[in-house]
Amino acid sequence: DIYRPVARPEFGGAIERVIGTCMKKVHTLPGSTFSNIFEKGNYDSDGNAVMTIDNLEKWYLDFVINVYHKTEHSFLGMTPEEKFYQGLYGVGEDKSIPFLPVTVANTLKLRMALLPGINRTVQKNGITIDYITYFSETLRKYIIPTQYKKLKPELGKTVICRRDPRDISKIYIYDEDIQDYITVPYSDIRKPKMNLSELRASIAEARKKVSGRELEQHDIFEAHERLHSYVAQAKQEKKSIRRKDSSKKHQDKTLKNDQDRIDYKENQPISNTYNNTNKEDDSDFEIYPIG
Known part of the structure; x- marks a missing residue:
């Protein structure tokens, strides 16, 4: 085996290019931390994050299989999937198959x-x-x-x-x-x-509450439940705030529309009850006493 030098990305240009393409796409997702603080700027990554690790895995798998591998590569002139099968089955006059990947039995x-x-x-x-x-x-x-x-x-x-x-x-x-x-x-x-990150967070949380004795299993699960209650409460509060904001925006919009209609009516010219050209002269009428 030949290994490339450490910290020399130029020796792995092909794979580095693929990683760069994928990460460029990942940075378009809400909650991205970007590649550095200059790209991130004032963007609130935590506040905009909406995807769980499970969601991200599904998104990334779908992107690689159904988008990247099926999009024409500018240098190859074909999709990566087509290039893979071309190299696997041979091209042109060379129809021999020099190597087939071994299928894992188990x-x-x-x-x-x-x-x-x-x-x-x-x-x-x-x-x-x-x-x-x-x-x-x-x-x-x-x-x-x-x-x-x-x-x-x-x-x-x-x-x-x-x-x-x-x-x-x-x-x-x-x-x-x-x-x-x-x-x-x-x-x-x-x-x-739990995943490993949740476990480590639960252990750290449990250590804050337990002193003078060794941690036990029930301490970890109690801490895990406590952390989840914090997240659930934060989500509920955020949902309540969003609901209130949405309600206030809807109310403000309704009031504005009502005020716009009032202003529109008030600014309209007052129309005459009688048209001047068709106005009848008072002299045409005779007044008779009642009774």
């Missing part, structure tokens, strides 16, 4: 291999990572009684736990016996899902 194993691994021993209550305990009946064969651990220390070896940063509600352990991964959920499956 996509789960590939996905697990890409997740960060954490070494842990299996305790009688399960596996604990970042104060969160995971347990499943499939772990029982890894739980070694203390007396046996003393006789054979190698029995208490660690296992490699895989955890998806986007959802830490379960971990994955490779079982040599079945040569596949087993899924181990929270020890209390009633607890809400």
Whole structure:
């Protein structure tokens, strides 16, 4: 393998160009932080942000597959998708296929291999990572009684736990016996899902409230719920403010329209009840006494 020098983007022009194109598109989304403070200026990124990580992933996937790969490239004269298949199946007189990408037979194993691994021993209550305990009946064969651990220390070896940063509600352990991964959920499956960022924020929040003892799992979930209540309250207040602003704008607009109609009527010339040319002379009338 040949690796390009560190901090030398010119050695990876092709990929840098793709990244630049994608990031240029990302910066058009509401809430962008832009590339630097000069581009950002006075733009309120937090105030304008509307997309969650899940929304952003879906948007980016759709953009790459259905927009970028299907848009004609100015240099290639064709779409990146067409160029990919052209290189895959051969062009012109050369119809040979020098190389076909290997199809992954087990996509789960590939996905697990890409997740960060954490070494842990299996305790009688399960596996604990970042104060969160995971347990499943499939772990029982890894739980070694203390007396046996003393006789054979190698029995208490660690296992490699895989955890998806986007959802830490379960971990994955490779079982040599079945040569596949087993899924181990929270020890209390009633607890809400979290991503890694939420977990770290919850740990930091829990440390503010707990002193004099070690953090426990319930402290983390209580902090998580507390943080979510802050967000929910802020959203409700923001929604209430938007509703009030919208109501006030509608009221102001209605009052302005009413005032415009009044002003329009007041500025119109007063029309004569009788037209001068058709006005009858008073002398044409005779007055008779009543009675």
